Amino acid sequence: MTTDGIPRYTGDASPYQGGDPYADYRTPGAAGFPFTHLPDLADRRLGAGVLAANDEFFAERENLLKPEAAHFDPELFGHKGKIMDGWETRRRRGTDGAHPFPADEDHDWALIRLGAPGVIHGIVVDTAHFRGNYPQSVSIEGTCVEGTPSPEELLAADVTWTPLVPRTAIAGHAANGFAVDATGRFTHLRLNQHPDGGIARLRVYGEVVPAPEWLAALGTFDLVALENGGRVEDASDRFYSSPTHTIQPGRSRKMDDGWETRRRRGTGNDWVRYRLTEQSVIRAVEIDTGYLKGNAAGWAALSGRDGEDGDWTELLPRTRLQPDSVHRFLLDGAPAVTHVRLDIFPDGGIARLRVHGSLTDAGFVRLRGAAHVVG
Numbered sequence: 001m002t003t004d005g006i007p008r009y010t011g012d013a014s015p016y017q018g019g020d021p022y023a024d025y026r027t028p029g030a031a032g033f034p035f036t037h038l039p040d041l042a043d044r045r046l047g048a049g050v051l052a053a054n055d056e057f058f059a060e061r062e063n064l065l066k067p068e069a070a071h072f073d074p075e076l077f078g079h080k081g082k083i084m085d086g087w088e089t090r091r092r093r094g095t096d097g098a099h100p101f102p103a104d105e106d107h108d109w110a111l112i113r114l115g116a117p118g119v120i121h122g123i124v125v126d127t128a129h130f131r132g133n134y135p136q137s138v139s140i141e142g143t144c145v146e147g148t149p150s151p152e153e154l155l156a157a158d159v160t161w162t163p164l165v166p167r168t169a170i171a172g173h174a175a176n177g178f179a180v181d182a183t184g185r186f187t188h189l190r191l192n193q194h195p196d197g198g199i200a201r202l203r204v205y206g207e208v209v210p211a212p213e214w215l216a217a218l219g220t221f222d223l224v225a226l227e228n229g230g231r232v233e234d235a236s237d238r239f240y241s242s243p244t245h246t247i248q249p250g251r252s253r254k255m256d257d258g259w260e261t262r263r264r265r266g267t268g269n270d271w272v273r274y275r276l277t278e279q280s281v282i283r284a285v286e287i288d289t290g291y292l293k294g295n296a297a298g299w300a301a302l303s304g305r306d307g308e309d310g311d312w313t314e315l316l317p318r319t320r321l322q323p324d325s326v327h328r329f330l331l332d333g334a335p336a337v338t339h340v341r342l343d344i345f346p347d348g349g350i351a352r353l354r355v356h357g358s359l360t361d362a363g364f365v366r367l368r369g370a371a372h373v374v375g
Contacts, residue, residue, distance in 0.1 A: 004179055006033060009171030013131040021072040025128060026174035033177040035122030035205045039226055042189075042204040043067065045249050046115025046227050050087075051188075052151035053110040058088035059198060061110050064191075070200035072129040086130060088198030102195040108135075111151055112189040116208040116227050117144065120186055123165060125176045126201035134172040135193035140165040142186035146211070154188055161190060185209045185371060207231065210277065212367040216359060220283060224340065224355040225249070229277040229367075233339070236270045237261035240349070243272040246342075252290040252351035260295060260349030270297075271343045276355065279306065279363035282334045285316055286354035287327045287342075296323040297344035304337030312341065321350075336360050 009026045042048040044065050053061040063070075063086050070085040077083060087110060092102040120142065127134040141161040145154060153159070162182055170176040191202060210229040215221055224230035226247045235243040239262040245252070252258045261270045282304065289296040302316035315334055321327060334357075342353055359367065 006177050006179060009174040009176065010169060011171055013171070013173030015131060016072075016074055021074075021129060024173065026171060028175070028177065033122055033124065035179065036124070036203075038121055038205040039116075039208065039231065039244060040203050041114045041116055041118050041120065041206050041208065042112060042202060043115050047113075048115035049113050051111040051113055051154070053087065053089075053108070055089035055108050055196075056087060057090040058082070059084045059086050061087045063087055064110065064112070064199065064202045066201065070126065070128040084129065084198055084200075086128075086198050086200035088130070088133065089193070089196045092196045107192045107194040108196050109193075110191045111154055112191060112202065112204075114187055114189065114204065116210070117185055117187045118206045118208040119184070120164060120180045120182065120204055120206040122180055122205040123178045124201070124203040124205075125170060125178070125191075125199055126203070127170065127172050127174055127176065127198070128200040129173060130198040130200060131172045133198050135170065135195070135197035135199065137167050137169045137194045138165065138176070138199070139163070139167040139192045139194070140178075141190045141192075142182065142184065142188065143190075144185050144187050146187065149188075162186075164189070167192075167194060209371055210367075212359075212364055212371055215277065215367070216364055220356055220358050222354050223276040223280045223282065223357050224274045224353060230355075231275050233273045233275050235259075235272045237347075246272065246350060246353045247274070248352075252288065255291045255295075258290070258292060258349050258351030260292065261344075261347045264347035269343055269345045270347050271341055272353075273339060273341045274353070274355075275339055276337065277359070277363075278367040279336050279338045279360045280357045281336050281360060282315065282331050282340075282355055282357040284331060284356040285329045286352070286356070287321065287329075287350055288352040288354075289321055289323055289325055289327075289349070290351040291324060292349045292351060293323045295348050297321050297348035297350055299345040300350070301343045301345075302340055303343070304335070304340045306335065306337050310338075313337075315340070318343075318345065336363075338363075
C-alpha cells in the first residue's frame with residue numbers, strides 16, 4: 001500500500017531463516033523516501049540524545065540513534081533474553097486473568113532531544129530485525145522548549161506537544177516512513193509505541209533552524225555548518241559519499257566521512273553549492289582533505305552570491321590542495337553573500353568545508369523572523 005507516494009508495510013516479517021538478515025527487509029528501494037536527502041536532525045553527531053523512556057527492559061533506548069544500520073546476531077542472548085540492537089520494552093499485560101491484554105490507551109514512550117532544532121519534513125521508524133516483536137502502531141509528537149530541559153520538565157502539564165505522526169499501524173522488519181507537514185520549529189520529540197515492542201532506529205529529516213541570538217552573540221561562526229543552519233543545495237556528483245558530510249561537526253574520521261566523486265574523464269569539474277545560515281560576510285575559509293590521500297581534489301576555488309539570482313563572485317581563486325591536509329585562507333573585503341559554491345578540479349574529494357564569518361544586520365533580522373515564525 002502507498003500513501004502520498006510513501007509505501008506502507010503491514011504485519012509481521014517471516015521468522016529469520018538464516019543467511020543475510022536484511023534479505024527480506026522492506027524498504028522503498030534505492031530511491032528512498034522523498035525526504036531522506038535532508039539532514040537527520042536526530043543525528044548523534046549534532047548532539048541528539050534519548051533523554052528518557054518508561055521501559056527498556058530488553059534493549060536500551062540509546063540504540064535508537066546509532067548512526068549505523070541495526071545489527072543482528074541470531075545467537076546473541078543475555079540474562080533478560082534475546083539481545084536486540086534497538087529499543088525494546090517488555091510485553092504489557094492486562095489488569096487480570098479475565099482481561100489479559102493491555103488497554104487501548106496503554107503504550108510505551110521515549111523522549112528524544114534533537115541534535116539541532118528545526119522544521120521536520122519526514123520521519124523513519126525502522127523496525128529492522130524486529131519481526132514479531134515490533135509495536136502494533138506508533139505515534140510521534142513534537143515540542144519546542146529552549147535550553148536543556150529535564151525529562152520531568154518536558155513531561156510537565158504546561159508543555160504543549162504537537163502531533164507529527166498520528167497513531168499508525170506499522171510493520172516488522174521494515175523502514176516505516178512518514179511525511180510530516182507540521183510547520184513548527186521543534187527541539188524534542190516523544191516517540192510512542194502502542195502497546196509495546198521494539199524499534200531499531202529513529203531518523204528525523206528536516207531543515208535546521210538555529211537560535212539567532214546565540215549566533216549573533218558568537219559573532220564569528222561557521223556559516224555553512226549544518227548545526228548552524230547551513231545546508232547543501234546541490235552537487236555535481238554524489239557517487240561515493242554525500243556532500244552533506246562536508247558540513248558535519250568535527251573532523252573527518254575516515255575516507256568515507258567526507259565527500260568523494262567518481263573519477264572524471266575529459267573536461268569539466270565537480271562542485272557543491274551551499275546555502276549559508278543567512279546573509280553574511282565571510283572572513284576565513286578552511287578546506288580539509290583529511291583521510292583523502294590518493295583521491296583528494298587537486299585544486300579548489302570558492303565563489304559566492306547574494307540571493308537566489310545574484311551573480312557569482314570569486315572569493316578564493318583556484319588554489320592547489322594537498323592530500324590529507326587542512327588549508328586555511330583569510331578573505332579581505334569579501335561582499336555579503338547568502339550562498340557559496342565550492343569547485344574542485346578535476347574531481348576527487350574534500351573532507352570538510354568551514355566558512356567563518358558573521359551575519360549582516362539584514363541576515364540577523366531575517367533569521368530571527370524565521371525562527372519566531374516557526375518557533
